[in-house]
Amino acid sequence: MPPWAPPTGFQQDYMQNNPANPQFHNACPPHHAMPLPLPSQHLPTAEIPDIISWFSSLDQDEQHSKDGILFQPFGDVLQEKGFLRISQLSPDFVKIPALQDWLGIEVGTTILIMQYVQEDLEMLRAGQCIFPTEMNHI
Numbered sequence: 001m002p003p004w005a006p007p008t009g010f011q012q013d014y015m016q017n018n019p020a021n022p023q024f025h026n027a028c029p030p031h032h033a034m035p036l037p038l039p040s041q042h043l044p045t046a047e048i049p050d051i052i053s054w055f056s057s058l059d060q061d062e063q064h065s066k067d068g069i070l071f072q073p074f075g076d077v078l079q080e081k082g083f084l085r086i087s088q089l090s091p092d093f094v095k096i097p098a099l100q101d102w103l104g105i106e107v108g109t110t111i112l113i114m115q116y117v118q119e120d121l122e123m124l125r126a127g128q129c130i131f132p133t134e135m136n137h138i
């Protein structure tokens with residue numbers, strides 16, 4: 001168990017004593033809210049955006065596209081390597097030098113992609129609805 005995890009049984013005891021606590025409801029929090037992810041939060045693989053749609057969405061997003069990087073081709077390259085969901089780009093599975101080599105890009109762009117993946121997965125885990133439904137289907 002990670003050091004930041006609550007003591008065993010904490011969440012269950014807390015729910016029994018505080019059933020109205022909104023932290024444990026499935027509603028999306030306000031966009032400005034920055035809830036801390038709970039270790040028990042699990043995001044089903046089917047709810048994670050597919051690799052092609054996600055990279056294409058980066059090109060459509062004003063914030064992600066402001067540096068002039070064309071992300072869409074990276075989704076195609078990674079799909080050819082068997083990647084289906086953005087969660088597969090987790091640093092638990094993929095290291096920066098490998099991703100850099102596969103995509104033929106500079107290390108800074110590679111890190112940026114990994115940061116975007118991490119941010120978007122955290123938003124999904126927090127219940128913030130950031131992707132259209134059609135992005136979740138391959």
